[in-house]
Amino acid sequence: MSAEAVAAEPSDAQRSFPVAGRRALFAGLVAATMAGLLGLAAAALSPGGLSLLDHLLLVLFGLTLPWTVIGFWNAVIGFLILRVAGDAVATVLPAAARVSPTAPIAGSTAILVCIRNEAPERIVRGLRPLLDGLAASGLGDRFHAYILSDTSDLAIAAAERAAFAQLAAAFDGRLGLTWRRRTDNAGFKAGNIADFCNTYGHLHDYAVTLDADSVMPAEAVLRLVRIVEADPKLGILQGLVIGRPATSGFARLFQYSMRLGMRSYTVGSAWWQADCGPYWGHNAVLRLKPFIAHCELSALPGTGPLGGHVLSHDQIEAVLMRRAGFEVRVLPEETLGFEENPPTLMEFVRRDLRWCQGNMQYWRFLGLPRLKPVSRYQLLFAILMFFGSPAWVGLTVLGPLAAAFGDGIAAGPALALFWILLPMWFAPQLASLLAMLTRPSGARDFGGGPRLVASAVAAMAFMQLLVPIMWLAHTIFLIRLGFGRGIGWAAQARDDHAVPLATALRLLWPQTVLGAAVLLLVFVTVPAALPYAAVIALGPALAVPLAAITAAPWFGRLLAAGGVCRLPEERDPPAVLRALAAASSSSSSSSSPPSSSPPSSSSSPPSLVASPPAVGLPSCSSASAP
Template sequence: MKEKSFPLVLEQTAPQAIQNHVADKSVLARRVMFALLFVVTIAVSLWLAVLTLAPGGFGLLDCVALMLFAVTLPWMVAGFWNAVIGFVLLRSAMDPAVAVLPAEARIRGDEAVTASTAILLCIRNELPDRILRNLEPMLAGLDASGYGGRFHLYVLSDSDSADVAAREEEHFAALAQRWRDRIEITYRRRTVNTGYKAGNVFDFCERWGRDHEFAVTLDADSFMTANAILRLVRIMQADPRLGILQGLIVGLPSTSLFARIFQFGMRLGMRSYTVGSAWWQSDCGPYWGHNAVLRLDPFMTHCRLPLLSTDGEEERHILSHDQIEAALMRSAGYHVRVVAQEDLGWEENPPTLLEFMRRDLRWCEGNMQYWPFLSLPNLRPVSRYQLVLAILMFIGSPAWIGLLGLATIALALCDTPASIIRADVGSVLFAWILAMWFAPKIASAVDILLRPHARHAFGGAGRFLVNFAIETVYSLLLCPILWISHTIFLLGLLFNREIGWIGQVRDDHAVPLTLAFRNLWPQTLIGWAAIGAVAATQPAALPYILLLAAGPALAVPFAMVTSWPRLGALAARIGVGRLPEETTTPQDLLALSLPALQSAVRPVVPTSV
């Protein structure tokens, strides 16, 4: 299927054209404002770094440190200003979700669903029981809505395990039989995982795409309620300019300690960040690859991903397809938007550090494949910015580890820290880095604490503050561990090391010492080497080095302790990492019988979308 280059053209009435022109000027002003804030903040941060490094002259090592610091800045600065803008909207807008997506205000919830919508569930070597657990409530809700006939579920399997494939065929044949005459269900398995998930979706497009107007994309760990799907479809029907509509995704309540704390932080980080970024990115919003609705005709026409290269023996395909598809959709003239609500979709997160790292490295490899696409013609400036930021998210990791190495060497060789670092400005820079780093979570935390209902949903102000402190320590330990993992993997990519598309272990399980050490010995070595060198030469500087070195030094016990099932179950009972769904459980989530929701009796309220 050849890609067409002509843009979308929509007929508009005169009032609509005027309104859209005014909106376009407003969005441009927002983007110019964000760009100015972004550039000025980076310049001021670099100026502070130069002043900090000024004592003793500005030598080669200082220049290298400044360049490494510059690489880390874009991600932090973008997060800071997205959080600030998001906080302002959360505190001032009557409905922040409507403020960033005005089309949502036009949806009452009783509009007829007329579009034919495919629901695409992409799986690979997953146990069917867990998938069916997430599917059945969604199918029941669609059927109860009276619009079940407008939906068709496609289970798109790329499983290459014979045992898993046999179980899939048995379970999904039974599922199709149970829902016969209510909602159509098709199971298809490819024998070769060509193109990974993007290839799986486009195989559907070639076979059945012309039969449907929209497609809802789900991952194996996704859960969406029928009400959420119906709301997104209604918004798509109301605005023919929409090409991709992404729902906000949050974590399902878990009994894994690692996942519980991660999801608590993820909930805070995404709340202000997404609202702020959606405000200025507007029609160039995010696509995270699942829990979203696609308009199939332009998707099939414009969003087919090219091969990265062929070496005569094996084709190379893109792992991280979502950002590229969003950029191509927007370059074709269609909007990519996000609905900044927290009840439109959930996902399961890895239960252990090692499983998280495996998924994280797949994303790392996928984002590094974006380089060739930066030069694609007709991409919108915001789309190029998103691709660059996705690359820098992982390129920043070796920069941080390089700074750790330079700081350790410089401190070990100097007579006194005052000879290489200006203490007063350095303290300001240190505080500023922490403020930018944690800004999205701080902004969301303040907003929650100012809302009585939100405080109650997270278990009360006291529990929320304790969990915020736990998550802060957790992040300070976790991030440098991941940075070293990224650095090693990126070095391996230079020698053609790849991770590919591998399955995940989703059930809670303990990580034994031998496995933890085998995977995390580089982190342990780097962490203790930095701590030992500074402790032996400049012990007064140890608190600053611990910011980057403590996590790697404790990586093995961190991986083990956060994986213990009994500790995770205890955390769920006492409310460590408590999410709002564990305080007042939506009716739809009760149908999943999640262990984390069985630890206490809570009032039940209907899901509201």
């Protein structure tokens, strides 16, 4: 029976609890909750009747609700599964429980590492523990690593050639490694992977996608590949990705909050999304034949920032894979891989705006024929995620004006709405926190209950300051997109670095002005409401010092010394992170960060370095750009 035919068969989970029923229940809960919150907001605005301004506030409030309410119910469902189910992972992905950890692997897997103007020594350090583990497993002949370079800087390209030739030689005869460089990055990361598919895809059955900052244990790759190989219905299996222990204060606070939130949110969303799961573009396994046949992305019409090649390609590829009849699922385990989070607020904003631009391109795919309803929801939700930011900015500005100069606010419904929304914003973190605290030894890996709670409070307070800053950043960027101004695709600054106050002020003055103006208006007109207004406006008002302080080396050292937001992997590092730390400490301290010089017009043609490839793969010694 072909994989295409098997893909249509229902899974065990579908037979025991139909996925359609789960989705109907989830949609009903979300709709009822949004209706209730809108009704409460209308009651708060009702003194003197609903004016035109009140109706505008309700529309804006409605636009903010999907992300909050969906996140809340994902967290509630995730909490129930984490606390009630004997095996939470098997509940949302039954195939994971059926696969033996020692099952043989018959297919060939390509390990794809996409890079652009990155320091090669960092890539080697992150990749080598994975290759060592695969080679030591006795299955090295079933894997071949490809370094897919889109580097435009000639000096970095030369360093890549030398570094990866040395790495290929180190694994000679044990595991194949190929370095390939394109002269341009047409199509960005999606184009990079498409070039691989067109050139080498026919040689492999599966591909594991990695980003430049990805670190995966060999055990995780073997587990993911075994699950995909055992279930021919699976087209994409996404592994849960968590943040690596960080020395930057910003990254430390951010990823602790994310770590808590991802646990319940991912389990809850996987329960009802089921076979229409997410793909985040890295730390996942792709079934190559249907991926090549059905997931190629053509350039969009137009030349502006919303035309041309798709920046956020991953979720589009997921919905196309699902349309082709193959499942897309997530494996919600916290041992499958790590990533680096931006070390500063400025880098975080830059990364988020690139995602914003990519998500805004999704509207062109909403009308694709034969998409699953959940797939259309995922695309629409990705768009609304950023459109909610202008709505929040509008509420931040118009809400105080309505309270000061309108017909008044009904205190009872307004306070009820505030105290309902506040925990809903943090429902994923609170749900994971509660799930751990109510289990024997559930908080042990995080240093015990008191330390877990203290770090969670610090991380959530930080996020409450950060999120409104991002609202205005998104809003300004969306306005720029309307005038044809987008963002480029450059290498990220991954190393810790200070942010001078002057730089922060130059980039974050709009947030500062907005936050200070709102706080001043509330203080002058309705001083009793100042504590509630501060929940939203304090972060923007403090954006400049927040950016500088959280990037300062002394602040990161202070948090680390106090054990604040210390991850389990920092207390007891797994083998892959110990190997990475050892390689980092032994590397030369004179290595410099990647250059940011523009590409030369005399760029040499792309070339390829390869060790003797894995069994069954032809030897490759040179290549040209497609």
